[in-house]
Amino acid sequence: MTDDELLDLLLRERLLDVDAVVVRSGLGPDAAHASLERLADDGSLSLRDGVILLNPPVHAAAIAIERMLQSERAEAQARSARLTAIVDAVARRTSSWNFGEAVAQDRLSLQSAHGPHAAEDLWFAVQASRVGSGGRVRAVLTDLDRYRASSPERSRSFAQAMSTYSSVQAIIPAMPLDEQLTAMVRGFGDSGVEFRMLADPPSWFWVDDLDVTGVPLVWGDKAPQSVLAVASPVIAGIAKAYFAELWQQASPVEKDPGGYGQLLHRMRRGMTLDAASRSLGITPRTGRRRIAAAMDRYGVATLFALGAAWAQDGSPGAERSGG
Template sequence: MLSALTTPEIAESYRILAETDGPIPLKEADKRLGADGSVARLLALGLAHVLPHDPPVLAATAPVPAVEAALAQKQHELNAQYDVMVRARREAVQIRQLADQQGQEASSHRLARVLTDSDDIAALSNTIGTAAKEEHLTLETFRYDLPLTESSAQPPTAASIARGVRHRSIYETTFLSDPVGAVIIESCAAAGEEIRVLPQLPMKMKITDSSQALVALTPTGSSAALHLTSPVAVDALRHYFELLWRDARPLGLRPSPTTGERERQRHEIAALMRQGLKDEAVARRLGLTPRTVRRRISEFMQELSAETRFAAGAEAQRRGWFEDPDD
């Protein structure tokens, strides 16, 4: 309990003091309690008190009053933090109102603006979904001005997921066959993003809470983009996204193969493993995600009653999986 209300170090110092046979000399207390400053921390929290002996000694507060004192201090700290949060929320509202007012004064009738500065576009692209309250939608084509890197990934933040924001993205299937693209998709999916894929997308686009959208005006979107805050326009783009989402294939899923196709795919995975390819390389070769490959491997290891991949390979060899199916 004291560890939760204070810190593990303070709780340990109190335990040592409380279990000591009688008070301990004040001068020796820090050393015996394990760290410099232990006495000061215990006294400040009311977990110990000094008895006016000659020389003075340190005694532990009884357990019940000690817990009550620590609880009172924690309540005080939480109240202070709550006050900070209330002030911060109030000031954030004021800042938002001021920004909205300034935006209206700058252009009271403008519901769309064209961005041509690459830094402005990149900044808005990175932050448009950070304050989402309900949902954030993305269309991501495989078109970039610079080589794609893993740092290009923009997975949802843990705070956004914790707030219950739903993140949905549609990627072009080229991502799955590209080593870096596959890593980007995997990292975004692991962060909580719902992902589907289509063979081709017409443009890059991001939509947040039906309130704003960022639409690329060039293939890569880095040199020109349209920022929309018109409710009518944003709603139309949301409707378009939903149509694409309905037709897109969920990540990791493929049309149900026939028995023969399933057998060939399983044999292909086993054969590539036998050649020494890693899961990621197998995935790229077969147009699957690494996660799907690992799941398929687990499935046929179970089917072959193999505890290791080496054992699975040996059993697959025994069953003739590596023979040419056309022979």
């Protein structure tokens, strides 16, 4: 008898202890106990001193989903921590290099900029050396106040530079967008920039497909006034991998800033998490990661508690209909 068949038997006949399971299932004591232990591990029941406490199927499913989310969350946190450690180490070493020696020995091609507009100045300086258009750039923009303070002419020049790329992905901090920032996002969107939001991005940086990486001289600086561009395939490879991880954690701008609202909306209407994820064009794994982030945000440990907290918060991100 399989574990599923045994669980069906337990639910139908409400068997209360291991001895009853042995009699009704035909399993030996050891096999019955092992099967019950496996069912306990997946949340279908509790087994205490030979006594069986069955969980209703809905509760068992909630327990299984919660355990899965906890596992996914721990895995994502560990992976992110490893990538952060690598990037931190590279940033520290990069900032300590002697620029003149590096260039003289042709080990690295370096460019730096300083001042209140260092990030933009470095970008324009690097792009002036590009030949032709096309390619891809990935950027984490952490200081939106700087873009608020930019003149319309400078913003248009920056947007025009972005339009020369075939693909631009930009991560910005998760926050309510005022009229000025909304106009900026839409203006850059017209130039082909795809924005996503992330709570507390780790640092300003960017990387393009020519293996040039822009980083602050002090990693973690979100409004850098001293920045460095490094032409190195190794550093660019690390930056691209790190950006890909952050991009998966981020959510589209203006649609669902937390990335979980539309998932919860669909789940409230009866869809499973996997089905809701696929209906939104994301993988179930990404859906589980977003639900885990929502649990962290609301400080809850179960899906039921998350649904209640989200509803109390006004169901942000839920689709609205005129009817």
